[in-house]
Amino acid sequence: MAGAAGIALLGSTGSIGLQALDVIEAFPDRFRVVALACHASVEAVVAQTRQYHPELVGVADAAAAEQVSRALRGTGVEVVSGSEGVVRCGLHPAAEVVVAAVTGIAGLEAVWEAVKAGKRVALANKEPLVAAGHLVMAEAGRSGAQIVPVDSEHSAIFQSLLGHDRSAVARVILTASGGAFRDVPLEELERVTPEQALAHPTWKMGPKVTVDSATLFNKGLELIEARWLFGFSPEQLDVVLHRESIVHSLVEFVDGSVLAHLAEPDMRVPIQFALSYPERLPRANPAPDLARLGALHFGPLSAERWPCVRLAREALAAGGTAPAVLNAADEVAVSWFLGGRIRFTDIPGIIESALAGHQVGAGDSIDGLLAADASAREFLERDQEKWTSSHA
């Protein structure tokens, strides 16, 4: 044994971060935490530091970083703050794998720098590929960085493609659970609450992702992510509704064969695969028991119920800065919804208005993409009265 692989965990206090620590803890001979980064969860990251003994802790929020620094005084652990602190965690020299599990566009810079440094990136953070997939993948090609997806859908596609020639792929089909409101009558959708949106039927995830899975905006992001991660054309990417979240995606080949990846809806399965790849490590979690499940259901997506998938496809087709704007608009809209300021059904309209108000640019630099992101947020903030005032 060459010793445990060093892990930098960015977003350690979020849902994916906690589950990644669960996996790491199960294999102390294989993995060790060398750096932890979070946004502002002081108590959680201090406790994690005492448990996992990283050498470096990054806290994006400056005030929170100050508190963490104070709490860890005398431990010898270095605490760094701001987004540049998070970036530094990903660049820790002993980090063989960078788990990118920050929520939202905030993760882009750290992923970009880790990719530039040629690190293996276990990517849970969708936004870097959504906003800047063309740049990130080109940079990975140059640096030799390997990007192993953590999203269950992309992990499924990644695993189904291993050993198969990509030129023989006809289509990639992402599965969508349909989220919390798949069975709510359309006319009642405008009255659903944030609490209801956060009750996902099959997956345990963070709040932003859970709302995105109710609007299926998530699936739109995943289509864009798949486009860059695997290099398939938008026409090759499809979505099918699958209530049970057991089949995580499917790859269809030109000869009529399909390979599908199945697993219990437990993020620790794809997280562990991304950490151990190309090996597989045994774990206590059982595989799905099909005989006990009885049936797996599939259905078409309703464009009326889930307009966000169409919006994502439109942004992908527009290219350049459009996906960054799409993503920024959703982050704003979801935060307004979670804050009780808009209705659930306002989310797609807000995204559409941001896309309509945006002059698509080339998006050929990270700075340019971040500027597009910021301008979309400003546009919506200026316009917020229009959306939030109509809400009861």
Next chain:
Amino acid sequence: MAGAAGIALLGSTGSIGLQALDVIEAFPDRFRVVALACHASVEAVVAQTRQYHPELVGVADAAAAEQVSRALRGTGVEVVSGSEGVVRCGLHPAAEVVVAAVTGIAGLEAVWEAVKAGKRVALANKEPLVAAGHLVMAEAGRSGAQIVPVDSEHSAIFQSLLGHDRSAVARVILTASGGAFRDVPLEELERVTPEQALAHPTWKMGPKVTVDSATLFNKGLELIEARWLFGFSPEQLDVVLHRESIVHSLVEFVDGSVLAHLAEPDMRVPIQFALSYPERLPRANPAPDLARLGALHFGPLSAERWPCVRLAREALAAGGTAPAVLNAADEVAVSWFLGGRIRFTDIPGIIESALAGHQVGAGDSIDGLLAADASAREFLERDQEKWTSSHA
């Protein structure tokens, strides 16, 4: 293009043979028939010869061979007879792929010789691996022969394993449609007719295989075949009921991941894969449309309804000559059932009696296995009054 690959098609007039010709015909630049062999279907093989222009035609039945020879006089096609004629077809020097689609143990000799000669064998004929899997696989290891399965289940496993480390496999799960009588009340099973048995709900196959899929004896054979083809232990092999015949088998890995192969229930899909492997060729047949299918159902096997699976497991555990006897007894029992001489529900009892009456030998030579096969048939023929007289 290096020219079309030469194909020797053994069992050309059976169900798999006809579907193989369908595939070959679709890709005239890729495949050409160099030899055809059948049992005794004179008209069919003569017509095939005129259409596909093989250099060599084998006919196992001597009288039929004589008729074929007469019909093809002047064409320059060589006609050979007897089982040695079939073997010669498989050994045709221009045959790069031998499609072994003979029904029953009759195919063993030709497969054995093709494997010894180091040919690529596209194996549809289950019995060679069932009766002599340990010998055939050891010989393939020595000669470098590549065995690519044509059975949909084994093709599914083969495809799901590509690119994955076999030591990471926890379990292989074969799917079973349940055949023609899966929904017939148990107490009515003894009255079902051969005609009813031949009406398979999802697959189009030959009569022996269709009856075997109603008793699930087929699944027992496939467990044994999988044991040898992939080297997994009997404990790693499982069966799940799956009515739609869309998921053709599943491979479960130690990390809780499962890869499944899906395709329409059309034997041309695995036949084409076995011919074109490692490439995939495009075909008109579409992949399954999950959204349209709506649901895939799974369930446990009933040991009471399908005792043949247990019998196959027992023969596999006994080893040596036991699987050859299991197989011979089923061939006899199915022919009796198709001839209206026994009831459907007598089949497992007949197989069990043959196994009970057999002294298991080492089975370390093809001749020894063929002798065990013959002695099981004699045993049952001697005993046939016991089974056939009670039948109304």
